[in-house]
Amino acid sequence: MSQKFLKNSLTVMRNTYDTSTQIIAKEGWNQIVFTFMVFLLSYALSFFSWIFFLIFIATLYSYRNPERIQEEDDEHCIVAPMDGIITDVSKIGLRDGSEALRVVIRKSFFDVGVLRSPLSMEIVDVKKRFGLFMASSSPLFSRLSDRKTFTCKSKFASIKMVISAGLWSQKITLFSKIGSFKAGERLGFLRDGEVALLLPLDTRVKVSLNDEVKAGMSVLGYLAYKDKDVK
Template sequence: MNRFIAKEGWTVVFTLLGLLLLVWIFWGFSFILLLAFLAFLFLFRASKPYLVCNDEKAILAPIDGRITRIENAYYEDFGECLELNIKNAFYDCGSLSAPIKMQFEKLTLRHGLFLCSELEVAKKMNERMIIRAFAGDKSIIMRICAGSLDRKLKLMNNPHHLNAGDKMGFLLNGSVSLLLPKDTRVHVGLNDEIKAGSLLAYLS
């Protein structure tokens, strides 16, 4: 079942299905409930990323979306780095996967609000998860930020060792920032529409 519907959406999808059937049996068919069921079925659809590259230094897209930022940045004790941000819209598939083979060093969950991610204040106030990890001999950071439709950030089974393409979680309309070493070679451009598993960059 989780090949077609993300586990995070099972409760709401099957609740709506049961409600649709009950209303149909006792009162009659409801087009409103059918549309609601189909809408949530679409929102929580699952897909396995098609990995375009097997190179261990390749950084692959962790989620469907649009590239909204490619710029130099400075992040706490990580120092100067390259930030690559992907915005996942509600109509994009929200399955979140590992961008590279990596081993977790530190995971921090910062609870917060669920504001529209287009607002400047959302960058600091929305709930977010920060994962620092090793990819071979390089350090990378994944910063996952919830959107207005998300209600909780949670990793699947809280894994610590992941291969590229392994499922990590689900976002409805959040964003994912990858903080990479400054010498990373980028293979995408600003505003590019990308699919999970497509090539983003190479670690040097």
């Protein structure tokens, strides 16, 4: 009974920090208030007020938090964890000697910054690498950027999700470091950067380079169906 109560309490605590009910993600409230106050000051002083108004609108737009509906309800389906452009689909070798299929999504500053779960899964481990906030187009980005690596387990396979912060990111915000998430559920916020999914080699990928994807909506591919899976 006490364990169930604790689990429910943790779920409530996580949901209270979730941005699912706000039109504008709370991660941007401080910046929005600041830019609005600067606009009011510039308006009162008649000092390029239209420029500061555009900056306020741009800041407001960059922290929008739209509702998203997944295109498919297949449990094997992998949806985009972040808005952006597909910049890499390739097979890579991992440190443990195994191989994985890597799908990379790069976000621009004005794409929606809310991170979402790519499938129904449980985050079992999070590793942090302290680094620099640098342009994701830099050749040194993969080596030096600030990043967090999630080890995730679904009903059908284990995957890794590597989130790297870009030049305009102040930090990588997570609503819950460890726990269970539904497909498309909000799990964090990234202002600028990229997300790399490391998937099993038998994953059926449905996207190509330079495709534009939307978090929680666009289908990236499907985990392989096994004989034991219920279709």
